[in-house]
Amino acid sequence: MKALNFEGSGNEYFKIWIVNVLLVIVTLGLYYPWAKVRNHRYFYGNATLEGRNFEYHATGKQLFLGFLVAMTLFIVYVVIQQISPLGSLLLLLFLFIAIPWLIWRSLKFSMRMTSFSNVRFGFEGTLKESYINFFFYPFLLLLAIYGIPVAAAVAIPMMDTQAHIPSWTASLIPLIIFLSLMFAFYLFALIKKKNASYVVNGSRYGQGIFSAQLQTRKFLSILLKTIILGVVVLAILFLTLGAVVYGTVGLETIMEIKNNMQDPQKTAEYMGTIIPIVTMVYLGLILAVLFVTAYATARQREYIYENMSLDKKITFASTLKAKPLAWVMITNFLLVIITLGLAFPWAKVRMAKLMLENTLVDTEAGFYDYVTQKQKEESSLGEQIGDAFDVDVGLGF
Amino acid sequence: MIEGKWYAEGSASASAARLFIEDDTSYRVEVNNGTVLKGKLKNLQVGNRLANIKRKIILEDGSLFSTSQNDEVDKVFKKHLKINSFIHGLESKYRWIFIALIVTILSAFSFFKWGIPWTSKQIAHALPEKTNQLIAANTLEFLDTYMFSKSTVTSLKINKIRKHFQSKIVPLSKENKAIKYTLHFRSWSDGNMSIPNALALPSGDIILTDKFVELCKNQDEMDSVLLHEMGHVVHRHTLEMVIEGTFVSVATMLIVGDSNGFADMGVGLGSLLVSSSYSRGHESEADMYAFTHMLTAQINPKAFSNIMQRMTEYMEGKTSTKKKESKGNILDYLSSHPNTKNRVDIANQFAECYKKGLTKCDIKVKD
Numbered sequence: 001m002k003a004l005n006f007e008g009s010g011n012e013y014f015k016i017w018i019v020n021v022l023l024v025i026v027t028l029g030l031y032y033p034w035a036k037v038r039n040h041r042y043f044y045g046n047a048t049l050e051g052r053n054f055e056y057h058a059t060g061k062q063l064f065l066g067f068l069v070a071m072t073l074f075i076v077y078v079v080i081q082q083i084s085p086l087g088s089l090l091l092l093l094f095l096f097i098a099i100p101w102l103i104w105r106s107l108k109f110s111m112r113m114t115s116f117s118n119v120r121f122g123f124e125g126t127l128k129e130s131y132i133n134f135f136f137y138p139f140l141l142l143l144a145i146y147g148i149p150v151a152a153a154v155a156i157p158m159m160d161t162q163a164h165i166p167s168w169t170a171s172l173i174p175l176i177i178f179l180s181l182m183f184a185f186y187l188f189a190l191i192k193k194k195n196a197s198y199v200v201n202g203s204r205y206g207q208g209i210f211s212a213q214l215q216t217r218k219f220l221s222i223l224l225k226t227i228i229l230g231v232v233v234l235a236i237l238f239l240t241l242g243a244v245v246y247g248t249v250g251l252e253t254i255m256e257i258k259n260n261m262q263d264p265q266k267t268a269e270y271m272g273t274i275i276p277i278v279t280m281v282y283l284g285l286i287l288a289v290l291f292v293t294a295y296a297t298a299r300q301r302e303y304i305y306e307n308m309s310l311d312k313k314i315t316f317a318s319t320l321k322a323k324p325l326a327w328v329m330i331t332n333f334l335l336v337i338i339t340l341g342l343a344f345p346w347a348k349v350r351m352a353k354l355m356l357e358n359t360l361v362d363t364e365a366g367f368y369d370y371v372t373q374k375q376k377e378e379s380s381l382g383e384q385i386g387d388a389f390d391v392d393v394g395l396g397f
Numbered sequence: 398m399i400e401g402k403w404y405a406e407g408s409a410s411a412s413a414a415r416l417f418i419e420d421d422t423s424y425r426v427e428v429n430n431g432t433v434l435k436g437k438l439k440n441l442q443v444g445n446r447l448a449n450i451k452r453k454i455i456l457e458d459g460s461l462f463s464t465s466q467n468d469e470v471d472k473v474f475k476k477h478l479k480i481n482s483f484i485h486g487l488e489s490k491y492r493w494i495f496i497a498l499i500v501t502i503l504s505a506f507s508f509f510k511w512g513i514p515w516t517s518k519q520i521a522h523a524l525p526e527k528t529n530q531l532i533a534a535n536t537l538e539f540l541d542t543y544m545f546s547k548s549t550v551t552s553l554k555i556n557k558i559r560k561h562f563q564s565k566i567v568p569l570s571k572e573n574k575a576i577k578y579t580l581h582f583r584s585w586s587d588g589n590m591s592i593p594n595a596l597a598l599p600s601g602d603i604i605l606t607d608k609f610v611e612l613c614k615n616q617d618e619m620d621s622v623l624l625h626e627m628g629h630v631v632h633r634h635t636l637e638m639v640i641e642g643t644f645v646s647v648a649t650m651l652i653v654g655d656s657n658g659f660a661d662m663g664v665g666l667g668s669l670l671v672s673s674s675y676s677r678g679h680e681s682e683a684d685m686y687a688f689t690h691m692l693t694a695q696i697n698p699k700a701f702s703n704i705m706q707r708m709t710e711y712m713e714g715k716t717s718t719k720k721k722e723s724k725g726n727i728l729d730y731l732s733s734h735p736n737t738k739n740r741v742d743i744a745n746q747f748a749e750c751y752k753k754g755l756t757k758c759d760i761k762v763k764d
Contacts, residue, residue, distance in 0.1 A: 045450025
């Protein structure tokens with residue numbers, strides 16, 4: 001098995017990035033599609049496997065129209081969101097319905113625009129499957145998390161007063177809540193699995209077909225471990241912070257602040273103490289979330305890659321581990337915050353390096369037979385709208 | 398001679414190859430498998446240069462010659478690649494990178510500091526009056542349902558206040574005759590604390606809460622606040638806020654672009670700081686409107702600082718009797734209102750002018 005390589009560097013990408021930002025500013029945003037193309041080309045072009053490179057083929061001109069439409073929609077959305085609560089609710093609903101279409105178009109376009117060793121990728125997943133994956137299951141999940149417990153808590157006492165149902169029904173409420181949350185837990189893992197199979201099994205390389213046989217059981221076990229890890233990390237975080245606050249500020253001051261919560265003037269006097277504590281808790285929570293996310297990402301990636309193949313003869317593996325990923329995510333986050341965004345290019349290159357160098361491909365069978373398949377050109381509209389509304393497909397290879 | 402790899406059209410299979418320039422107009426590609434391709438230089442499609450990623454040259458038959466020797470390609474195809482060499486030129490010279498960095502930082506700063514407020518103002522005032530009616534539609538009903546309850550001020554007092562407002566205060570506003578001002582009286586409480594406040598909707602509806610009416614000790618104090626609210630309406634501040642908000646969101650989206658969700662958090666805090674700074678600007682503008690019109694109407698601007706101070710004291714805790722000067726601290730940056738001390742300073746400067754019988758006043762604003 002051979003690992004992918006990333007041949008770019010942060011210094012080099014910084015130059016491209018800052019010139020992009022400059023041109024976007026000078027053109028009042030209109031350069032954005034061309035900037036996006038240059039960014040993509042840099043990362044794809046520097047990703048190599050045995051001297052063969054990836055390439056991004058979309059042009060700024062091709063993205064421009066989609067960009068204008070997306071921008072207009074986004075402006076309408078932001079304006080309505082600010083002036084009408086009802087309108088923004090309707091918009092959210094509309095977005096919820098449109099997301100599967102956006103993801104589908106986006107996958108088709110971006111895969112088609114990507115090549116490896118002169119052969120284009122493609123995406124053949126169906127729109128119907130996209131609706132099942134990104135609309136139906138999330139909807140069920142919402143129902144399970146919010147709908148069922150609420151309904152149970154409301155409906156059972158009501159039945160109790162109206163029809164003469166014995167009082168033991170009240171004890172059903174915790175049971176129903178517990179069961180629906182268990183169901184939500186299961187659904188969550190199922191969604192992760194379904195999404196991954198949709199993307200992998202729909203992907204093509206030339207005439208080659210990607211496939212992955214995934215099991216919900218494995219996703220459930222990763223999810224369970226993630227939750228346990230989350231609880232442990234939070235416990236450690238709060239114990240540490242508690243000890244620090246106890247050691248520096250002292251219990252008496254904390255009690256005093258707590259007792260004077262109602263008095264705005266007194267509270268203002270304590271701001272010097274409250275602000276550092278709140279900042280520490282906030283920062284600590286972000287770091288904890290990053291760490292737990294890194295664990296889940298690394299484990300899922302590992303599982304998906306080892307079960308994925310191209311035409312059953314080219315196989316893959318991921319050697320990405322939770323700790324290095326968490327380290328890069330956390331240090332990147334801090335770097336970008338401290339430099340007010342200027343370290344962004346280095347952060348992005350570090351992440352790309354880590355991801356690619358931990359992606360292995362079995363190249364023994366070779367890529368000699370693969371040929372680009374003729375297809376009609378895809379429009380970039382869906383991809384651009386998805387980009388504007390931050391719809392994340394989470395492909396991350 | 399340029400060395401590289403050759404791929405047949407759409408094929409993944411690569412062979413080593415060399416590109417020769419025969420004379421000024423034609424080329425020859427020799428592939429290691431024995432194939433030789435010849436043609437005119439002008440028929441080649443040469444890809445744009447980007448750092449040192451492999452350069453793509455598409456031959457006449459659709460096959461691909463790919464090479465890392467970017468500098469040689471640039472030399473050979475100098476005439477063909479003007480625009481691209483411009484951008485690559487920017488990217489490869491430290492002088493330009495440095496300039497880009499400075500321009501980016503400065504323009505980002507001035508865009509948020511002056512560009513957005515100025516443009517929003519222009520747009521807000523270019524829109525027809527109907528826009529104001531449109532964005533205010535249903536707002537009062539919404540507030541009535543979720544925040545306010547019925548006023549307990551006697552109808553006698555309400556009528557007196559309205560009559561005075563329409564006959565004495567509304568005529569002072571000569572800027573826009575199309576605005577129809579209406580006073581509304583409501584009770585607003587949070588927990589068991591009644592909140593003193595006055596709010597203006599873009600349509601010209603001004604809402605006074607019961608506690609505010611109660612705290613006003615005289616007509617001048619109430620008039621000063623009414624003029625302040627009219628300032629918000631005349632300057633179309635609500636509309637400006639909507640437009641500013643849109644600018645901030647769009648700019649944020651373009652900056653953050655395709656980065657991950659964690660950058661959003663930093664940007665979120667940034668845009669909160671930016672929008673509260675805009676809103677402080679609006680408050681100061683409404684203050685100025687009130688003060689200048691008070692001079693015209695011969696009302697002592699001191700009345701405004703009196704009622705502001707009384708309201709602040711009431712909100713800061715009914716129990717405490719000692720006067721607390723609000724110090725400049727970090728929280729001021731988060732606040733949507735200018736701090737009371739600054740507002741009182743300006744009111745006092747206007748009060749000086751009032752004492753001298755002036756109707757215009759040049760004041761020094763500390764920022």
